[in-house]
């Protein structure tokens with residue numbers, strides 16, 4: 001089968017032929033090729049063409065395709081069973097690796113995607129603070145959960161408008177949009193909504209509007225505004241975590257968030273993500289606390305093994 005034939009068939013059964021819209025080549029033109037396998041820095045398609053792969057699965061593959069350490073960890077773990085629905089030591093090992101590295105992360109919970117990590121972090125932040133209002137920034141992407149699919153309204157201090165079909169206006173009415181690196185836009189939201197803002201989420205190094213680092217002064221002022229107003233500061237490090245440095249953004253800004261979200265590199269190419277932070281906040285999660293959050297495949301052993309292998313190599317340097 002040629003790429004064209006295979007993609008035609010995919011389109012018959014899968015909307016747009018892809019399971020994530022960025023794979024449709026929309027911003028680069030042409031049609032997707034269909035992958036047969038990866039090899040280090042290369043992808044090989046079903047026609048045998050080799051491509052130098054600058055995308056690396058959009059972030060997870062920090063060691064390239066088929067890294068031998070990750071591959072052998074995955075194979076050895078898969079032979080012992082693919083999912084248990086009961087705790088395994090692999091979860092504790094990966095959690096400890098993260099908590100030992102990040103002094104503001106005392107506890108973590110694993111999920112299966114970055115979307116789940118940010119969505120759950122916001123839920124626990126709201127549960128902890130007891131306030132529904134959420135501040136996010138134009139240009140930052142935090143996955144595809146309803147409350148986060150918001151584009152600018154008529155101004156940075158207005159409520160957000162949904163930027164996707166199927167997202168009820170009611171769901172985004174507690175999402176307030178601010179402008180990146182513009183502290184006045186944040187201050188205005190806090191001032192106009194006293195006692196209402198329970199969480200603020202930001203990519204401390206924005207990777208989803210080109211590469212835009214946050215000013216350190218801006219971040220430390222965010223830290224101060226959140227403390228002053230009883231809001232939980234969430235750093236979304238799904239992209240920057242374990243990549244910008246072994247700690248993500250911390251080595252550049254020195255700012256400690258209350259909660260941090262991880263994804264991509266943390267799963268070594270398998271579906272794993274996590275959110276973590278101060279124990280006082282994380283202990284609000286069920287079964288310790290009243291904030292419900294769950295997942296059949298959360299902490300999946302194969303994904304944990306891939307994550308342990310991947311982070312161990314990063315931390316060994």
Ligand SMILES: *Cc1c(COP(=O)(O)O)cnc(C)c1O
Pocket residue numbers: 112113114115116118141142143144203207208236237238239263264273
């Ligand atoms: C990729 C990304 C997400 C979403 O992660 P998924 O695993 O695709 O759901 C969230 N936040 C940031 C910063 C990301 O880059």
